[in-house]
Amino acid sequence: MSIIEIIQNGVIQGIKSLYGADITADQVTMNSTRKEFEGDYTVVAFSFARIARKKPDDIAEELGNYLVREVEQIERFNVIKGFLNLSLSNAFWRSFLMDVFQDEAYGRLPANGKKVMVEFSSPNTNKPLHLGHIRNILLGWSTSRILEAAGYKVVRVQIVNDRGIAICKSMLAWQKYGQGASPESAGEKGDHFVGDYYVLFEKKFQEEYKEWQQRDEARQLFASHSENGQNEEAFFKAFKNNYFNKYSRLGAEAKEMLLQWEGGDEATISLWKQMNSWVYQGFDETYRQLGVEFDKLYFESDTYLLGKDAIQKGLEQGVFYQKEDGSVWIDLTDAGLDHKLVLRSDGTSVYITQDIGTAQKRYQDFGVDKMVYVVADEQNYHFQVLFEILKRLGEPYANGLYHLSYGMVDLPTGKMKSREGTVVDADDLMAEVVAEARANTVERDTISGLSEEEQEAVIRQIALAALKFFIIKVQPRKRMVFDPKESVDLQGQTGPYVQNAYVRVQSVLRKGGEQDLSPAAGYQQLESQEKEMLNMIYGFPGLVQLAAEEYDPSSIANFCYDLAKAYHRFYHDHSILNAQSAEAKAFRLQLSQAVANVLRHGMSLLGIEMPERM
RNA sequence: GGCUCCGUAGCUCAAUUGGAUAGAGCAUCUGACUACGGAUCAGAAGGUUGCAGGUUCGAAUCCUGCCGGAGUCACCA
Numbered sequence: 001m002s003i004i005e006i007i008q009n010g011v012i013q014g015i016k017s018l019y020g021a022d023i024t025a026d027q028v029t030m031n032s033t034r035k036e037f038e039g040d041y042t043v044v045a046f047s048f049a050r051i052a053r054k055k056p057d058d059i060a061e062e063l064g065n066y067l068v069r070e071v072e073q074i075e076r077f078n079v080i081k082g083f084l085n086l087s088l089s090n091a092f093w094r095s096f097l098m099d100v101f102q103d104e105a106y107g108r109l110p111a112n113g114k115k116v117m118v119e120f121s122s123p124n125t126n127k128p129l130h131l132g133h134i135r136n137i138l139l140g141w142s143t144s145r146i147l148e149a150a151g152y153k154v155v156r157v158q159i160v161n162d163r164g165i166a167i168c169k170s171m172l173a174w175q176k177y178g179q180g181a182s183p184e185s186a187g188e189k190g191d192h193f194v195g196d197y198y199v200l201f202e203k204k205f206q207e208e209y210k211e212w213q214q215r216d217e218a219r220q221l222f223a224s225h226s227e228n229g230q231n232e233e234a235f236f237k238a239f240k241n242n243y244f245n246k247y248s249r250l251g252a253e254a255k256e257m258l259l260q261w262e263g264g265d266e267a268t269i270s271l272w273k274q275m276n277s278w279v280y281q282g283f284d285e286t287y288r289q290l291g292v293e294f295d296k297l298y299f300e301s302d303t304y305l306l307g308k309d310a311i312q313k314g315l316e317q318g319v320f321y322q323k324e325d326g327s328v329w330i331d332l333t334d335a336g337l338d339h340k341l342v343l344r345s346d347g348t349s350v351y352i353t354q355d356i357g358t359a360q361k362r363y364q365d366f367g368v369d370k371m372v373y374v375v376a377d378e379q380n381y382h383f384q385v386l387f388e389i390l391k392r393l394g395e396p397y398a399n400g401l402y403h404l405s406y407g408m409v410d411l412p413t414g415k416m417k418s419r420e421g422t423v424v425d426a427d428d429l430m431a432e433v434v435a436e437a438r439a440n441t442v443e444r445d446t447i448s449g450l451s452e453e454e455q456e457a458v459i460r461q462i463a464l465a466a467l468k469f470f471i472i473k474v475q476p477r478k479r480m481v482f483d484p485k486e487s488v489d490l491q492g493q494t495g496p497y498v499q500n501a502y503v504r505v506q507s508v509l510r511k512g513g514e515q516d517l518s519p520a521a522g523y524q525q526l527e528s529q530e531k532e533m534l535n536m537i538y539g540f541p542g543l544v545q546l547a548a549e550e551y552d553p554s555s556i557a558n559f560c561y562d563l564a565k566a567y568h569r570f571y572h573d574h575s576i577l578n579a580q581s582a583e584a585k586a587f588r589l590q591l592s593q594a595v596a597n598v599l600r601h602g603m604s605l606l607g608i609e610m611p612e613r614m
Numbered sequence: 615g616g617c618u619c620c621g622u623a624g625c626u627c628a629a630u631u632g633g634a635u636a637g638a639g640c641a642u643c644u645g646a647c648u649a650c651g652g653a654u655c656a657g658a659a660g661g662u663u664g665c666a667g668g669u670u671c672g673a674a675u676c677c678u679g680c681c682g683g684a685g686u687c688a689c690c691a
Contacts, residue, residue, distance in 0.1 A: 034634065
């Protein structure tokens with residue numbers, strides 16, 4: 001039983017014995033005592049005022065006396081304005097520390113026998129990954145790590161959007177203008193190489209469009225279609241898609257290519273495979289740099305026809321209804337949603353059809369209890385609809401579906417816009433933070449004793465810690481502003497700050513960790529800062545549980561920062577190796593080790609590594 | 615326009631899910647080791663938590679109404 005439960009039970013029994021009332025554990029509001037007061041845990045007495053028909057202060061006083069008398073671990077209490085602050089005994093903290101300080105897996109919860117799938121990244125194959133993907137990937141990866149630590153078996157997947165008109169544009173541009181070039185011949189990463197052809201297509205298309213706008217055909221269209229007062233520029237901007245579909249030569253060629261792809265044309269398929277394989281090589285490199293991997297990749301080219309069977313079955317069950325034109329719909333108005341099309345009148349799929357089929361396939365493949373989709377918040381409505389449909393189809397995993405929705409990443413200058421060239425490329429960004437970390441490390445000259453490779457590894461660890469922490473510390477739901485200048489900061493509330501606390505511990509342990517730590521058992525007067533850290537460490541497993549339940553890695557990041565901060569302060573205020581007694585020294589070495597373990601574990605849940613020196 | 619999310623210090627973010635005097639970092643200013651790593655620590659300054667009501671012993675948090683921002687409302691993905 002945790003100390004929190006022990007206290008809660010004590011309170012329940014105390015209320016019973018003092019006032020003859022029965023209460024439950026969730027009626028006992030408890031939290032860690034705030035730093036400015038003495039104590040470890042605080043029980044709020046206000047809620048008992050009605051039951052006991054006494055003033056909160058009096059209740060707290062009586063309850064405090066009861067708890068000190070009846071609960072072994074509680075040693076003292078004080079009452080301030082209806083808050084009962086409880087101090088645990090030094091013996092309790094000492095034995096807790098003794099139990100955990102060598103446990104590197106502390107915070108890992110026992111296996112719960114459940115399996116969860118986490119889908120993240122899910123890029124298109126026509127251009128390289130950017131900052132938005134990075135937030136997605138870091139959220140997906142850290143969430144999957146946290147779920148693992150909370151006892152789940154985790155399957156990491158992505159759905160690769162490898163088909164459609166976009167990749168055809170890249171293919172067509174390469175075919176027309178590429179002259180047989182390859183990433184090798186161009187000396188370029190595969191995903192960037194293919195992305196360049198996508199951009200080239202857009203450029204050529206714009207040129208074609210501009211030229212067409214001067215022709216009679218276009219002039220007449222503008223004259224007859226332009227709404228009252230709409231100027232030429234606005235008209236042609238709005239008309240772009242129409243032009244692509246009905247008039248453009250390049251558009252027609254791209255669409256023709258898509259048809260050939262769908263028809264299984266050999267040359268087209270072979271070109272498609274070639275282009276995509278270049279892209280995958282590029283993606284793999286980016287994933288490797290970020291330190292993430294997947295258990296299984298789903299490709300849209302395999303799944304885009306899935307789901308039709310499910311629609312048919314649902315139609316028979318009456319979940320869906322068919323209109324006269326043959327299109328199939330679902331009425332979700334009683335769930336506060338809308339009518340939604342699930343199959344076109346020509347019998348072809350829409351996006352959601354595919355998602356239904358893919359969910360079913362995944363369940364067949366892995367038999368998961370839960371599925372988490374890491375997708376930006378622009379698709380909130382889509383996932384509400386999808387989950388409601390899967391529920392009505394009676395899918396066994398329907399209650400375990402979760403859309404891990406996250407806000408878009410903005411730049412200090414505003415939104416990222418590909419057309420304005422403000423999109424922050426993932427590879428460029430990583431190179432930038434590494435360069436910054438390298439410059440800093442060289443200037444500090446702290447690790448020049450290490451080999452070249454070791455130095456480079458440490459620099460990368462620092463750089464990625466800065467980048468990852470900067471992004472993960474923000475709650476997923478919130479939109480965030482990404483300032484590239486701040487993301488390479490290595491001081492303050494940053495990943496390297498947390499790493500530095502860990503590195504300090506390692507340095508101390510190298511100098512004094514070999515000795516016998518058993519005198520720690522005789523350490524009597526714990527400092528408040530020591531208890532503060534122990535209290536935080538004590539709460540770590542519960543936080544892992546909570547972070548898993550709420551799919552919220554930011555809480556782990558903030559915890560790591562708070563613990564590192566507490567350690568930095570302690571380290572400054574108190575001597576460890578030159579402590580006043582052998583008991584204090586041993587205890588502090590244990591405590592340092594415990595802090596380091598929790599920091600390393602906590603940061604590993606975010607996909608952040610700890611260097612031994614920095 | 616309907617629905618959803620967001621609004622906290624100049625800036626970037628917290629706030630133990632309704633608890634105590636709303637906390638950190640950055641930026642600004644001032645300090646700290648003849649000491650275990652200064653990527654550190656301490657201090658100053660910075661707030662009507664968008665606004666107005668309501669519920670409550672207690673509200674940044676819950677309810678209502680406004681204001682501002684974002685997203686979405688395709689036989690697109």
